[in-house]
Amino acid sequence: MASITLEPRNRDGSVTVLQITDTHLFADSQGRLLGVNTAQSFQAVLEAIVEQNVEYDYVIMTGDISQDYSADSYRRFAAMVRVLGEKVFFLPGNHDDGPLMYSMFAPLGVQVERRIICGNWQFVLLNSEVYSMAHGWLQRDQLDYMLHCATQRQELHTVVCVHHMPLSVGSYWLDTQGMHNQNEFMNCLERLPNVRLVLTGHIHQEFDVTHGAVRFIATPSTSIQFQPKAREFELDTANPGWRYLRFNPDGSIETEVCRLLSSFQPDRAAKGY
Ligand SMILES: [Fe+2]
Numbered sequence: 565m566a567s568i569t570l571e572p573r574n575r576d577g578s579v580t581v582l583q584i585t586d587t588h589l590f591a592d593s594q595g596r597l598l599g600v601n602t603a604q605s606f607q608a609v610l611e612a613i614v615e616q617n618v619e620y621d622y623v624i625m626t627g628d629i630s631q632d633y634s635a636d637s638y639r640r641f642a643a644m645v646r647v648l649g650e651k652v653f654f655l656p657g658n659h660d661d662g663p664l665m666y667s668m669f670a671p672l673g674v675q676v677e678r679r680i681i682c683g684n685w686q687f688v689l690l691n692s693e694v695y696s697m698a699h700g701w702l703q704r705d706q707l708d709y710m711l712h713c714a715t716q717r718q719e720l721h722t723v724v725c726v727h728h729m730p731l732s733v734g735s736y737w738l739d740t741q742g743m744h745n746q747n748e749f750m751n752c753l754e755r756l757p758n759v760r761l762v763l764t765g766h767i768h769q770e771f772d773v774t775h776g777a778v779r780f781i782a783t784p785s786t787s788i789q790f791q792p793k794a795r796e797f798e799l800d801t802a803n804p805g806w807r808y809l810r811f812n813p814d815g816s817i818e819t820e821v822c823r824l825l826s827s828f829q830p831d832r833a834a835k836g837y
Pocket of ligand 1: 586588627628657659766767768
């Protein structure tokens with residue numbers, strides 16, 4: 565699996581990342597997910613990010629780029645995301661077609677490397693997709709890749725990026741769709757003292773907890789939001805969002821979530837997605 569080495573743009577050696585997640589785009593530009601036109605909400609997020617003019621080293625998209633597994637939804641993403649700069653990395657989510665993405669993104673200008681080394685940090689991008697299923701599962705080759713990267717460069721602080729959250733988020737319906745081999749994943753993490761953060765999408769809400777020595781962070785979607793702590797499927801009226809992260813050379817992390825000021829209200833009567 566290919567890796568890339570980048571120089572941090574900040575003189576102090578800190579690495580800055582923009583995270584976007586769960587765009588859920590369609591082949592059709594008018595495609596709607598539970599009442600929200602996902603291309604329009606993503607476009608609004610892109611415009612807000614550009615307007616903020618915050619500098620970052622690169623972008624990590626943590627999955628569910630598509631809602632319909634279509635090549636055209638990936639072409640749409642690649643064309644839209646160009647305004648965020650040259651370095652946009654991704655990993656597949658449960659609504660994606662991983663093999664299709666890895667085969668088509670490079671010529672469209674989206675980075676296909678699975679490991680980014682930058683300053684005192686490395687980022688390992690894993691694929692937890694189980695095609696056409698909502699839950700996630702990390703195959704042995706993905707776990708081995710994480711173990712390999714973290715142990716090969718033990719001096720680097722390590723961020724594991726994966727679509728599915730390997731912890732309970734206190735929402736019964738979402739927790740049944742989590743990473744189904746989370747115990748195996750957590751057992752691997754225990755052997756990797758240089759892992760500082762697990763960064764995910766999938767749960768369509770802000771989440772930030774520390775478990776043992778590792779921080780687990782998830783980020784609002786650029787489309788619909790899920791109500792935190794809801795037992796049954798329930799949408800939140802919070803606006804689409806994104807996240808900035810700063811990774812300091814000493815291993816500490818600073819982060820901030822931003823949201824649109826304008827709303828994209830979903831159909832709240834929806835019973836699932
Ligand atoms: Fe999603």
